[in-house]
Amino acid sequence: MPENSETLLDVQGLTKLFPVRGKTVLPTYRYVQAVKDVSFQVRRGEVLAIVGESGSGKTTLGRMLIRLLEPTAGSIDFDGTSLLALNKTQLRLARSRVQFIFQDPYSSLNPYISVGEAIGEVLEVHKITHTPHERDARVAELLEMVGLRGSAATRYPHEFSGGQRQRVGIARAIAANPDFIVADEPVSALDVSVQAQILNLMSDLRARMGLTMVFISHDLAVVRHIADRVAVMYLGHLMEIATAEDLFRKPMHPYTEALLSAVPAIDRNKVKERQVLHGDIPSPLSPPSGCVFRTRCPYAIEACAKTVPVLETCGSTRSRACIRQDIMNLSEREPA
Ligand SMILES: Nc1ncnc2c1ncn2[C@@H]1O[C@H](COP(=O)(O)OP(=O)(O)OP(=O)(O)O)[C@@H](O)[C@H]1O
Ligand SMILES: [Mg+2]
Numbered sequence: 497m498p499e500n501s502e503t504l505l506d507v508q509g510l511t512k513l514f515p516v517r518g519k520t521v522l523p524t525y526r527y528v529q530a531v532k533d534v535s536f537q538v539r540r541g542e543v544l545a546i547v548g549e550s551g552s553g554k555t556t557l558g559r560m561l562i563r564l565l566e567p568t569a570g571s572i573d574f575d576g577t578s579l580l581a582l583n584k585t586q587l588r589l590a591r592s593r594v595q596f597i598f599q600d601p602y603s604s605l606n607p608y609i610s611v612g613e614a615i616g617e618v619l620e621v622h623k624i625t626h627t628p629h630e631r632d633a634r635v636a637e638l639l640e641m642v643g644l645r646g647s648a649a650t651r652y653p654h655e656f657s658g659g660q661r662q663r664v665g666i667a668r669a670i671a672a673n674p675d676f677i678v679a680d681e682p683v684s685a686l687d688v689s690v691q692a693q694i695l696n697l698m699s700d701l702r703a704r705m706g707l708t709m710v711f712i713s714h715d716l717a718v719v720r721h722i723a724d725r726v727a728v729m730y731l732g733h734l735m736e737i738a739t740a741e742d743l744f745r746k747p748m749h750p751y752t753e754a755l756l757s758a759v760p761a762i763d764r765n766k767v768k769e770r771q772v773l774h775g776d777i778p779s780p781l782s783p784p785s786g787c788v789f790r791t792r793c794p795y796a797i798e799a800c801a802k803t804v805p806v807l808e809t810c811g812s813t814r815s816r817a818c819i820r821q822d823i824m825n826l827s828e829r830e831p832a
Pocket of ligand 1: 554
């Protein structure tokens, strides 16, 4: 796809292999294929969700997007600049524009420093504020932006509930006025009642600050409320990418269909039989040949073992990686 100014992030062929030492005396290495040949774009201002079962490579992908982790191969262009070509100084500058929100705000916040100091640190590192007075005022403002009192600045992480801690994590992430945020399962550690509040907060901030976001989640019900587009991963591979509306209405990849059918609320109006996935995800140390999903795919044919399907456009706004052209119309769904 040609680059245009609408594209903030352009990822091509992104791959991460983790070497794993064998159990033999001689140091032999095998590789975990955590992310394999993944390509997609994120448009300015949109929320792209990345979904998939545990171990599908979501966190690995998310961390590479902001260079918390070095890719084995592939390219990442951020706002027209190659992120992988940046030297340390350039990377530090870019760091203010890209931020990460963690699943567990407790482990990402230092228990020995107050939340005000934790947020103030970000302001200082990125030279957002210049005097202690300015810094404290901005910290209070940020805390209020995420629905906490400014006076919370003097308190320590353990004095907050899970939801409040995630608000602090969010305040910290937006402190440097980023353009782009990767949020890795930001609500999965929270009670369902609190999840909605945090998701609302993230939606508000996104609109208010014009943020672009990659939102990682294994929970399709969560994604449905926040995502403009959804990318579905399985065993390190991108299986389907589509607008949230299209994907939930009519999945075009057998894996997406199976994932959706496991979500009761979304499944309500479905006429077709439930498509339960059998078996475990194969080991990423020795993924199946051809299509990695074939061993669990109800539509798999012999050819699926021979060809690695490439992500191909199917319709104006979506792509999928499946060689079975004859099963383009998976169960038509009514919007729930
Ligand atoms: N540092 C590492 N060394 C070796 N293997 C790793 C490392 N980090 C991740 N992996 C492996 O890479 C694969 C992808 O892991 P990743 O954490 O990205 O998945 P995920 O989709 O985020 O899963 P979850 O939903 O459980 O968070 C897994 O098989 C995992 O065991
Ligand atoms: Mg993860």
